[in-house]
Amino acid sequence: MDPIFTFSDFSFGYLKHELLFHDLELKVNSNSVTLIQGDNGSGKTTLCNLMSGLLTRHKGQFLLENHNMDKLSKKDISEKVVLLKQNILGNIVAATPEEDLIIWQEKFRRKCSEDDNEKRMKAFQLYNMEEFLLKPVWELSHGQIKRITLAALLLNSKKFWILDEPFSGLDSKLISILENTIKDRKNKNFGTLIVSHRSEFHTDFIDEIYRIENQGILKV
Amino acid sequence: MNRLNLRTILILVILVTSLSVIYQNLRIQLILTGFTLFLLFSFRISKHKLHRLGHRLLSLFKLVLTILILQILFRRSGEIIWEYSFLMVTTEGLNYGLIASLRFLIIILVAGLLFDIPYYDYLLAFRSWKFPFEISFLVATIIHFVPIFNTQFKSSMEALQIRGIIMQNLPLLKRPVVYLNLLLPVLARAISEIKFRAISLELRGFRLYKDKTYLHEQKLSRLDLIIQFIALIFFLLLNLIKIIQL
Numbered sequence: 001m002d003p004i005f006t007f008s009d010f011s012f013g014y015l016k017h018e019l020l021f022h023d024l025e026l027k028v029n030s031n032s033v034t035l036i037q038g039d040n041g042s043g044k045t046t047l048c049n050l051m052s053g054l055l056t057r058h059k060g061q062f063l064l065e066n067h068n069m070d071k072l073s074k075k076d077i078s079e080k081v082v083l084l085k086q087n088i089l090g091n092i093v094a095a096t097p098e099e100d101l102i103i104w105q106e107k108f109r110r111k112c113s114e115d116d117n118e119k120r121m122k123a124f125q126l127y128n129m130e131e132f133l134l135k136p137v138w139e140l141s142h143g144q145i146k147r148i149t150l151a152a153l154l155l156n157s158k159k160f161w162i163l164d165e166p167f168s169g170l171d172s173k174l175i176s177i178l179e180n181t182i183k184d185r186k187n188k189n190f191g192t193l194i195v196s197h198r199s200e201f202h203t204d205f206i207d208e209i210y211r212i213e214n215q216g217i218l219k220v
Numbered sequence: 221m222n223r224l225n226l227r228t229i230l231i232l233v234i235l236v237t238s239l240s241v242i243y244q245n246l247r248i249q250l251i252l253t254g255f256t257l258f259l260l261f262s263f264r265i266s267k268h269k270l271h272r273l274g275h276r277l278l279s280l281f282k283l284v285l286t287i288l289i290l291q292i293l294f295r296r297s298g299e300i301i302w303e304y305s306f307l308m309v310t311t312e313g314l315n316y317g318l319i320a321s322l323r324f325l326i327i328i329l330v331a332g333l334l335f336d337i338p339y340y341d342y343l344l345a346f347r348s349w350k351f352p353f354e355i356s357f358l359v360a361t362i363i364h365f366v367p368i369f370n371t372q373f374k375s376s377m378e379a380l381q382i383r384g385i386i387m388q389n390l391p392l393l394k395r396p397v398v399y400l401n402l403l404l405p406v407l408a409r410a411i412s413e414i415k416f417r418a419i420s421l422e423l424r425g426f427r428l429y430k431d432k433t434y435l436h437e438q439k440l441s442r443l444d445l446i447i448q449f450i451a452l453i454f455f456l457l458l459n460l461i462k463i464i465q466l
């Protein structure tokens with residue numbers, strides 16, 4: 001098993017004298033499903049932001065596939081991992097679901113091919129989004145917005161997924177679709193990291209569970 | 221000093237910015253900058269906020285520097301200090317360049333000071349000045365809106381980073397397109413939020429009664445009164461000097 005993330009002797013704090021993590025040790029496997037739990041404010045979102053390169057300036061060792069995280073460019077990181085932010089609107093940049101996914105594909109650099117269009121439609125179909133594809137985002141419900149972000153994940157199937165509270169606000173049908181997607185990925189050797197404050201959970205597809213406690217992280 | 225009334229601070233801020241605009245004098249701009257800094261340091265104590273201000277200044281430093289350089293290069297009157305082909309640095313250019321950038325710096329500092337004051341304080345201050353509530357509410361909302369807009373915009377930039385769209389790597393001509401693409405949804409979202417705010421205001425009976433009561437009062441201390449008085453006298457004196465000089 002190859003770790004995708006390796007933390008060793010790792011410390012981080014927003015303020016100089018107040019560490020959120022201290023001497024953290026953790027290995028996250030690149031091809032299995034990992035769950036990280038923690039109370040509100042324990043630092044789960046912070047950890048996700050660190051792993052996706054949104055936060056920098058840590059202390060200690062922090063590797064992404066044997067590369068030092070500080071040495072990697074934002075682009076390098078974004079080619080390896082994709083983050084679903086907890087703040088659901090923070091995942092969306094465009095005015096409509098259709099436009100948002102097109103930006104994911106075109107990246108302001110190229111035009112979508114036929115292949116891209118097909119892929120996008122498939123993602124929309126899986127989450128039943130046809131009827132609100134062209135509606136403005138600010139008129140959609142929370143669950144509908146979340147479905148945009150889940151559909152966007154499907155366009156990044158080859159990257160490692162970091163999901164910050166992915167199940168919150170989803171109905172049971174959507175939860176099972178997402179769970180199946182994660183299981184499917186695992187069978188193809190693509191891993192996922194799930195972050196959640198809940199401890200009761202459908203654990204049959206989760207390989208490892210960790211808990212953030214006392215500025216560190218413990219295996220459950 | 222932390223207990224200075226917001227009204228006093230507002231008066232000082234208005235006076236400082238208007239003096240800074242009125243006077244084309246390097247010494248006065250320096251004094252005003254110093255005074256604004258003093259105001260900032262005496263008003264805000266938390267290290268976290270200072271850190272944030274430092275960050276803000278650093279990111280705007282380039283802009284100030286550009287203003288300085290443009291001013292220095294494009295003023296052609298005064299004594300020549302240094303010359304190279306069509307480039308020319310004159311005493312007057314240097315003078316105006318410094319004045320313009322200091323003026324800009326003062327505005328940034330003042331904005332930083334005002335944006336960090338809680339919204340309710342503004343409502344109280346405006347009420348004490350007998351502004352109609354509708355107007356003070358509007359002003360306070362706008363002052364409050366800027367930081368919210370700022371965080372939303374930052375969040376969109378993060379979303380781009382996650383997608384591997386890095387602004388610095390994009391061709392120069394593409395960048396305005398990207399910014400436009402971001403700006404419209406952020407604005408539209410903010411406006412749609414304001415719509416809900418209007419509804420919730422109506423539900424609470426906004427403007428139903430003429431007089432609004434407040435839970436807290438802002439009392440002027442003796443120090444506030446003294447400072448307000450001295451500042452006003454000082455301001456009038458300086459303007460008088462200016463008029464006499466003309």
Ligand SMILES: Nc1ncnc2c1ncn2[C@@H]1O[C@H](COP(=O)(O)OP(=O)(O)OP(=O)(O)O)[C@@H](O)[C@H]1O
Binds near residue numbers: 014039043045047197
């Ligand atoms: N930008 C920031 N600046 C300073 N402190 C922050 C910042 N973001 C978060 N914090 C603090 O860091 C701590 C961890 O926050 P974080 O958002 O990582 O918690 P969380 O585990 O994701 O919580 P939740 O379960 O509510 O999502 C909190 O105490 C929070 O107040």
Ligand SMILES: [Mg+2]
Binds near residue numbers: 044045046086164
């Ligand atoms: Mg969180």
